[in-house]
Amino acid sequence: MTDESDNNSSSPPNELPSEFSFPRHAKYFEMMSGCLPSMLEEYDSIRMSILFFSLSGMDLLNTLDRCQGKDKIIDWIYSTMLTDSKALKTGFRGFNIGSEFSPTGCLEYCLFDTGHLAMTYTAIASLLILGDDLSRIDRECIAKTIGNLQTAEGSFLSCLEGGECDMRYIYCACCVCYILNDWRFVDKKRITDFIRQSVSFDFGIGQGPCLEGHGGSTFCGLASLALMGELDQCIGGKVKERIKKWCVFRQVTGFHGRPNKRVDTCYSFWIGGALKLLDANNLTSQHDLIEYLFSTENSITGGFSKWPDHSTDPLHSYMAISGLSLLGYPGVKPVDVRLNISSSAVERLKVLHLHWLNIV
Template sequence: MYLAYFIISALDLLDALGTVSAGNERRDHVNWIYRCQHPDGGFRMWPGTDFGDRADEQNAKWDPANIPATYFALAALLILDDDFKRVKRRQCLLWLQKMQREDGSFGETLVDGVIEGGRDPRLGYTATGIRHILRGNTAGSISLGGQTVHDIDVDSFVRCVRLAEAFDGGIADAPFHEPQAGYTFCSLGALALVGRLNTPHKVNDAAPNAPCDPQNVLKWLLSRQTELTDPDAGLDTEFSTDNDAPDTQHAEGEHVSKDTGDDCAEPVRQDPSQSVGNSIFDLLVDGAGMNGRTNKVADTCYAFWVGASLDIMDCVTLCDQAAVRRYLLGKTQHDVLGGFGKYPGDLPDLYHSYLGLAALSLAGSDQLKVLDGGMCLSKDARERLPGLWDAWAFEDRTVT
């Protein structure tokens, strides 16, 4: 499902969805997504786990609905301008409420009544994305088809996010872990989707809210822009000399001993006079991408995770957007095949190609549709949501 989403949303950002696919093909895309809808609510990752007429209680554990798949399915339907009339909305929201643990985190699947999968912000983000698409800004219990559907525990989820905030401003997957840009985006995005986000410009009136120190988060995000691009190059040892530094650290964190004998070559050190690397290609293209953690090299996907986080915080223009565009177009875009790879010279893949396009849109490219960073899709697609919410408002009843 996520591969389908990357393709559909990328074509939408390129404003090519209506030209590279005929109307009957787009209807087939929609039908394939609904083919993955689970009878008890939510969506599968693919149709291969559906047992059809052979489904029973014993093999149900092999065919659960999936939180990320459900978000990607609903978002893809939104991009394809579906009317959502076939979405099992009530069953999906009932299932979503069961996917939250007591500590506020969300799992990935529900198997034999047990929440399975991780508990990091990626699942919280996709869970709140599902809630946002199917409920809008309606909080509390609602009545759908004569059945009461309870909301998720928003307060508990926000407290879960606050516990993972790090001292330096980033947000991790769990308390006391190292912060990372992907987890930071998912946390900020989820907070925005449930209306509990603090930004450098405004503290949210609802409580609890997060992050606790939005200025510190902003500082951490802006520190992610880096000219270090080659994962095989050594770090510049600014505060040491050959005599007082017995070890040198590889750019990806691997410690390599200097005193290893004649058969072990000295690790390559980046020349401080070369700000973007030490190849001819690097010298021709001056660009600064984003990394995901302190002292790491730039990576295509983090241009999105950081850029979208800044967009959610309403501060996207504070980074050097021109340098991000040069990094993506001049370093990680594949000259022959098209698309984007993870690092300069890498073969392109769907994941990095889509997030590369999304990052370019956030960095001000005029060749792409405007991206809504919070939902990772075009603003054109997100603007269809109020129409769905208005139609559902005639069906929903608030439960007091």
């Protein structure tokens, strides 16, 4: 991978020369939090995720004060919330479909209408980033809905009307339960068993049992265990060491997500985050990682791309910033690797947890 002289211990991030442009990247995220460019119009149905990447990117760059109309953004997020306690479909959509609003600002139930687990995670995380107190959320009803999405195998459906069911949604479910501080309606043992069974023959974690190990699902599995407080109990000993090795071997210059695949900017967080959770991020070359990230940076418009000389997009831009945060890059705020939001947002969450406990 690299020789000893290139190891991160001799090349800390703050000694790397850089053209890193905080204002341009902040402006890029600010733009993406509002009107999407035409090249991204096909992603309008997951606008909630794009909003999350944009807000969290500005937060990590410590430029969230540039975000205009925070109250309006908070109201828009709540406008995508579906409240249905009877059918246990409470959650958030990825966009506003223009339905009639109830007096509380929440969309009323209609047939075949349902929230989406990934959008629920990114919506609640975005509210936290913006400093909202989550008071307009029916926390118990969302927690019950999460429990209703869990399958017999231990994974979670993306929505009750059907859809994907894999490690990504275990992670989203665990994030929501952790944020809401309510695990009553999910079976943790089934989750841990599913994750344990998803460790592949080469010790990456797949999207499910008997599937190929993948950088994204490896992070999701490990982070889910960490959020439940089960990481050391579920993944320990030789298995933990072999997962570390699998992650370390994903570095070429930057990281790739699977053997024999191209290096990709987003794995600076997926693999970098997995190594952080395993206390092993010192085993890779930070110098090479940062050089690769800079090679995907657009220093004119801001943002990062998947590969060098390609178009930027919000996901890869945010994952690049998160990756730099994990590396301790100067000027980038610390990220809480488990929830993939800033440590400062998590500190606000701790205050909310104490407040909720006092109410109970």
